Amino acid sequence: MSETVSPPAKKPGLALWLPLLLFGGFLALVVYGLVRPDNREVASTFIGKPIPAFSLPPASADRPGLSNAQFVGGKPRLLNIFASWCGPCAIESSQLAQLAKAGAEIDGVAIRDRKDDLARFLAANGNPFARIGQDDLSKVQIGIGSSGVPETFVVDAHGVIRHQHIGAIMPEDVPVILQKLKEAEQ
Amino acid sequence: MIAELGLAVLWMAAALAVLQLVAGALALRPQGAAMRGVVRPVAVMQGVLVALAFAALITLFITTDLSVKLVAENSHSAKPLIFKIAGTWGNHEGSMLLWVTIMSLAGAFVALVEKRLAENTLLATLAAQAFVSLGFYAFLLLSSNPFARLPQPAPEGAGLNPLLQDIGLAFHPPTLYVGYVGLSIAFSFAVGALITRDVGPAFARAMRPWVLGAWIFLTVGITAGSYWAYYTLGWGGWWFWDPVENASLMPWLAATALLHSVSVLAARNALRAWTVMLGVIAFSMSMVGTFLVRSGILTSVHAFAVDPARGSFILALLAIYIGGALLLFALRAGTVTEGARFAFVSREAALVFNNVMLCGILGIVLVGTLYPLLTEAFGVKVSVGPPYFNPVSAIFAFPMLVVMAVGPLLRWKDDRGGRVAPILAVPALVALAAGGAALAAGVRLLPTLGLALGAGLAVASLLPLRGRNLRRTPLPIWGMVVSHLGLAVAAMGMASESAFSIETLAALSPGETRQVGPYALTLDRIDPVAGPNWTALQATVSARYAGGEADTLTPQARVFANPPGTRTESALKTRWNGQLYVVLGEEAQDGRWQMRFWWKPFVPLIWLGGLLVGLGGFLALIGRVARDVKRLVAIDKIAFRRERQGR
Amino acid sequence: MSAIKAKHQRLVLLVIALAALIGAGLLAAWALSKQASYFYVPSDLVAHPPEQGRAVRLGGMVQRGSIKTMPDGVTITFVVGDGKATVPVRYAGITPDLFVEGSGVVAEGRMEGTTFVADNLLAKHDEKYVPREMKDMTQAQAKAVVAETK
Numbered sequence A: 001m002s003e004t005v006s007p008p009a010k011k012p013g014l015a016l017w018l019p020l021l022l023f024g025g026f027l028a029l030v031v032y033g034l035v036r037p038d039n040r041e042v043a044s045t046f047i048g049k050p051i052p053a054f055s056l057p058p059a060s061a062d063r064p065g066l067s068n069a070q071f072v073g074g075k076p077r078l079l080n081i082f083a084s085w086c087g088p089c090a091i092e093s094s095q096l097a098q099l100a101k102a103g104a105e106i107d108g109v110a111i112r113d114r115k116d117d118l119a120r121f122l123a124a125n126g127n128p129f130a131r132i133g134q135d136d137l138s139k140v141q142i143g144i145g146s147s148g149v150p151e152t153f154v155v156d157a158h159g160v161i162r163h164q165h166i167g168a169i170m171p172e173d174v175p176v177i178l179q180k181l182k183e184a185e186q
Numbered sequence B: 001m002i003a004e005l006g007l008a009v010l011w012m013a014a015a016l017a018v019l020q021l022v023a024g025a026l027a028l029r030p031q032g033a034a035m036r037g038v039v040r041p042v043a044v045m046q047g048v049l050v051a052l053a054f055a056a057l058i059t060l061f062i063t064t065d066l067s068v069k070l071v072a073e074n075s076h077s078a079k080p081l082i083f084k085i086a087g088t089w090g091n092h093e094g095s096m097l098l099w100v101t102i103m104s105l106a107g108a109f110v111a112l113v114e115k116r117l118a119e120n121t122l123l124a125t126l127a128a129q130a131f132v133s134l135g136f137y138a139f140l141l142l143s144s145n146p147f148a149r150l151p152q153p154a155p156e157g158a159g160l161n162p163l164l165q166d167i168g169l170a171f172h173p174p175t176l177y178v179g180y181v182g183l184s185i186a187f188s189f190a191v192g193a194l195i196t197r198d199v200g201p202a203f204a205r206a207m208r209p210w211v212l213g214a215w216i217f218l219t220v221g222i223t224a225g226s227y228w229a230y231y232t233l234g235w236g237g238w239w240f241w242d243p244v245e246n247a248s249l250m251p252w253l254a255a256t257a258l259l260h261s262v263s264v265l266a267a268r269n270a271l272r273a274w275t276v277m278l279g280v281i282a283f284s285m286s287m288v289g290t291f292l293v294r295s296g297i298l299t300s301v302h303a304f305a306v307d308p309a310r311g312s313f314i315l316a317l318l319a320i321y322i323g324g325a326l327l328l329f330a331l332r333a334g335t336v337t338e339g340a341r342f343a344f345v346s347r348e349a350a351l352v353f354n355n356v357m358l359c360g361i362l363g364i365v366l367v368g369t370l371y372p373l374l375t376e377a378f379g380v381k382v383s384v385g386p387p388y389f390n391p392v393s394a395i396f397a398f399p400m401l402v403v404m405a406v407g408p409l410l411r412w413k414d415d416r417g418g419r420v421a422p423i424l425a426v427p428a429l430v431a432l433a434a435g436g437a438a439l440a441a442g443v444r445l446l447p448t449l450g451l452a453l454g455a456g457l458a459v460a461s462l463l464p465l466r467g468r469n470l471r472r473t474p475l476p477i478w479g480m481v482v483s484h485l486g487l488a489v490a491a492m493g494m495a496s497e498s499a500f501s502i503e504t505l506a507a508l509s510p511g512e513t514r515q516v517g518p519y520a521l522t523l524d525r526i527d528p529v530a531g532p533n534w535t536a537l538q539a540t541v542s543a544r545y546a547g548g549e550a551d552t553l554t555p556q557a558r559v560f561a562n563p564p565g566t567r568t569e570s571a572l573k574t575r576w577n578g579q580l581y582v583v584l585g586e587e588a589q590d591g592r593w594q595m596r597f598w599w600k601p602f603v604p605l606i607w608l609g610g611l612l613v614g615l616g617g618f619l620a621l622i623g624r625v626a627r628d629v630k631r632l633v634a635i636d637k638i639a640f641r642r643e644r645q646g647r
Numbered sequence C: 001m002s003a004i005k006a007k008h009q010r011l012v013l014l015v016i017a018l019a020a021l022i023g024a025g026l027l028a029a030w031a032l033s034k035q036a037s038y039f040y041v042p043s044d045l046v047a048h049p050p051e052q053g054r055a056v057r058l059g060g061m062v063q064r065g066s067i068k069t070m071p072d073g074v075t076i077t078f079v080v081g082d083g084k085a086t087v088p089v090r091y092a093g094i095t096p097d098l099f100v101e102g103s104g105v106v107a108e109g110r111m112e113g114t115t116f117v118a119d120n121l122l123a124k125h126d127e128k129y130v131p132r133e134m135k136d137m138t139q140a141q142a143k144a145v146v147a148e149t150k
Helices: A010-015 A018-035 A087-091 A093-101 A115-127 A139-143 A173-182 B004-025 B030-062 B069-074 B081-087 B094-113 B121-143 B168-198 B201-233 B243-270 B272-292 B307-333 B347-377 B386-409 B427-442 B445-465 B473-498 B603-646 C009-035 C042-047 C133-150
Strands: A077-082 A106-111 A129-135 A151-155 A161-166 B502-508 B513-516 B519-530 B536-546 B551-552 B558-562 B565-569 B571-575 B578-587 B593-601 C037-040 C058-063 C075-081 C088-093 C104-112 C115-123
Touching: A018 A087, A018 B272, A018 B307, A018 B347, A087 A093, A087 A115, A093 A106, A093 A173, A093 B386, A106 A139, A129 A139, A139 B565, A151 A173, A161 A173, A173 C042, B004 B030, B004 B094, B030 B081, B030 B121, B069 B094, B081 B168, B094 B121, B094 B168, B121 B168, B121 B307, B168 B243, B168 B272, B168 B307, B168 B519, B201 B243, B201 B272, B201 B519, B201 B558, B201 B603, B243 B272, B243 B347, B243 B593, B272 B307, B272 B347, B347 B386, B347 C009, B386 B445, B386 B473, B386 C009, B427 B445, B445 B473, B473 B593, B473 C133, B502 B513, B513 B593, B519 B578, B536 B571, B536 B578, B551 B571, B565 B578, C037 C042, C042 C088, C058 C088, C088 C104
Parallel strands: A077 A106, A106 A129, C037 C058, C088 C115
Antiparallel strands: A077 A151, A151 A161, B502 B593, B513 B519, B519 B536, B536 B551, B536 B558, B558 B565, B571 B578, B578 B593, C058 C075, C058 C104, C075 C088, C104 C115
16 A cells, blocks of 8 residues: 555545535525425415305304305405414504504404403403404314414405415504505405 | 613624624734734623623513513513523524524633634634624524514513423523534634634644533433423323424534544544534534524424524525535635544544444434425425434444444554453443343344443443542543443433333223233322313322332323413323333223323433433533643743743 | 555545445435335325335324224224315324314324224324424315315
8 A cells, every 4th residue: 555646635625525515405405495385384375265164153242253254245354363362462453453443344263262261352452353253173264274373364345365464463564454455445 | 771772782792793703804814913902802892792682681571571572472471580581582582692692602702711722713713703693693683683662562471371381491492502502613613723724633622612511501402302302292202303303413413423523633633624524514503403493494393483584594694604614614624734644443443433423323314304305395295203213323323332332442543453352341241141131032123232232332431440540530531431321321221212111002990900011000080170270180090010009190181271272291100110101191981081101111211311421521521621721820820930030 | 554554544534434424325315215104195095005004194184973982992993084085094092182073184104904094193283283294284174174164
């Protein structure tokens, strides 16, 4: 073993690029993972589709229950998926009140809630809802393609979902939602 | 006021990081000598400011300032104080601030105490550290501001979820975080050394305590996380190869390899390029793990807030830092001069072998974790679980255990196999006996090998102490012995759990008895019980070990009201030779109750071993730091004397 | 020994490391092709059944009225469907909290004859855990709900 003049200095040079190469492969894979459409739980595939048929019993003593038929006819409405046990739902309550004041009609679906908890929640945070349906099995939630609470849907006068807002409605979202309601009138 | 102050201080710290980067880069040029004195104080100042920002956030959480969005969403005035404090980092923004805080404090500490390293390498290191921090400052300030206010204060905070008020959940994540981020220092040292091409023993000695410290936190964090999953999930398993678990295991594997190669570099000035590469990879794995968990790209049993936009941001940081460091490595590592040579049979060679094995396991885990994503690109959905991870990682782990037994007994540089063979006769016999006994008892192949190698290694790990005066044995040697023993103990626990666990699923009426391994278990009764925010059904089970006195176990099925949820509370009974694990299921028909029982012989050895591994690291760290402090004091004395003589 | 002490130790080390890592990669690829468990919906499972005994995952809706408990009190049988096909499932164990008729489920297990024998059931656990496959499932499921109630 006495090769004194040989060119191995070049070979390791190439191998040193290997980690970078592997990392490049990793990057390509995860970039694909990030842009892959189904990773965005965001856009519900239900936009542009009619809301599923459902009929929910009233969740609160002073408001009627909710069914899909009530969305047909009249003007576009907001459908708010919420629960008294959900923190962000309390945060968006003043924005909901603001929307109601601006003329939006809001229906609520209370997810896996209890009547007395809900009454306490509405007393504390206000009740902007025209109707509140009680959804103990998350049936409507799943049916409408919502992945969590709170979520708010703009439903037009034909009962077709036009827009989905995921998470709490913050003050800056209010004009956006009003705009979507207006668009849904056409 | 405190929130604005915190934000202002954070911006100032970010500005100082820019200064640290620019000054560090300029100081490396011959004409930039004026900048040399600036870098260290700036790094220290930056650390102090970030610590202030973090203290501000903690204060906001303690006082429950509900005008701050983060507090309103994650805390509640009725929370116990300890959970208010833990709430600071129990959310995305707060945990990123914790990340930056640890990173900058570590940088500040290096700037304060590091005196061995060539000044240029240190400047390059601090510049690199500032560069890495900057990305996370940007992330924090541009997309995850923890100090953002609400337009009007919330009436009450939202975060009173009792499920999350768990002392384990409160302190487990930050423990892992310290480990992840501690590795950033190793990363910066590696980048600094690549920039100045100055890779040698001084570099290794400067880097070693950081690697060791981070590694201890990772070890303890992973061990605690495993136990937490074991007793809270109620599934009887202690490791699920879940993406979140893998995300913490990968940096640990890389850090373990780095720890050993750094020792070779410090002692023998060999493995230069390799050590630098591991330094880059270890922190890269921390970032990759964090990215995989946070971006929601892989789903996992553990809950995490998921946000694709934030995922893209972290990914961009990954591309810049890991890509940049690996590019620098590709360009520069060829010019780092080759280190000292060694023979096939030598301690270095054993360490190299195990380094490669660790990297092999790392690769196996990474590939297995990403594989579902890869196949999905081709439209096929798969999941990868224990049937893949267990045997495939064992292929690398078992040879590693063998070499771990031999390596510490070998001499540096060159040795003969014949010299150590007689010393190893005892552990080899122990391994053979354990393996033979297991085979005779009908244990499957993998657990048999695990038991045999674990037992052999447990004996062999003590051999480096033979012929030494135990009182005079340096702490780092003790550390190695304890860590290796801990791994052997953990391996035996894992093998025993897999070989001897007895699982019984039964529907019992009250009064009925079922035999599970050595235990006779009687379901005495089922009662409703209530806690502060839950109601539960509680089973009272009498457990008699081999006909002895009855112990009472009370597993529960809890139902939480607000937010609604259910949770099984398993009941455990630990003996010296194993653990009984009882879970209550649902009511079956005719008044019977579903119960699940496990008898798991020697299962606590897994976590005991993990803690021993961490303890070993701690002993080694104390030993190293004590020696460094002595050296520093000596250097100061010499400098003082010189100064006096100069006068 | 002298061979290694010769000039090109770095090269030798590099070759060994590369060989080990490539070996690890090949091993991983081979093992993954054997061990990864594939995801099926009932209609796929009926149309292209996997080999008997091979670990797979089955996702679908638990059909109404199909959950039955065996006399031992711990084994249950139920039927999983996706609107097009159905598969009978057997499972011995404690069911997850949100496992109810009409809900979605992912079962891990294998085919034995025409029955799917599950080792593990993953149901949608409140907001905490949705198996990746379930994200698609909720859409298929939603379609089924729409069809059912029309």
